[in-house]
Amino acid sequence: MTEETTGDASAQPQMKMSILAQFVRDLSFENAVALKGMQAPEVQPEIQVQVSLDARRRPVDNQYETIMKLRLTSTNKVDNATLYLLELEYGGIFHIEGVPDDQMHPFLLIECPRQLFPFVRRIVSDVTRDGGFPAFNLEPIDFVALYRAEMARRAEAQAPQHLS
Template structure:
């Protein structure tokens, strides 16, 4: 008589079950404005006649830090939005926002943690940044500025390429 399992097969030949990859867990524990500045240059200096043709430039910076509590990280998104009059090259407004989130992250392999912190976490914070920028510009006397979505993957790749370029000796020819 042979030993059979519930599926009708021989228990001795049942293949071992593959181990599952650890489940990624991400929780936002807090999010907050670290720093906010808005300067309405038009109201301060006035606009010399003529038509205003605004041009808006957005600069984005990212930073991440390990916190003292296990598996907790603070991710800081830094946005600088400058509106200038293209006709006169004068500044209309300047808005700077540092917006941060505290994240509890588990199950992400160490080699994937840095891109996770610099791509996924800012992506989750972005809708709040966009709303704040819109409200501040509107409350500052301008039409609400609805920032276009930011491609955090492209930003991350650009930063990695920039760092690799900076680390390469200057006298070494390109391959």
């Protein structure tokens, strides 16, 4: 019985993941308040966050790259003037083994961004603070919901269009 259990366990490959590198691919911060030289007497900031993800296989076996793209736009609720714009592309190179092919796509767009998120959050906080605004602490992102929404969007785009 022990041998059968051991045999069954060894038949399923163990999932292994390691982060080989992390990097800022692109970073832009535009302080509209400073650029326009304006003084806003009454500021009620509203921040919109847009997130998109991209992943690809690298030429080396078992290596993949995931890029998280964020765009934060802060506007003043009072007059709808832009306060700042932050764009960040943050990537990670991962060594991944033991993930079945049919599960690799969601793994790259859910689990890999989860590993990158704390570093992205720190960069956003530091850049907004160093840019002259209160540090913005990015709320946790539900990468599963983001993935499902993207898959639904793709399915809808591929669905045949029926004319009435």
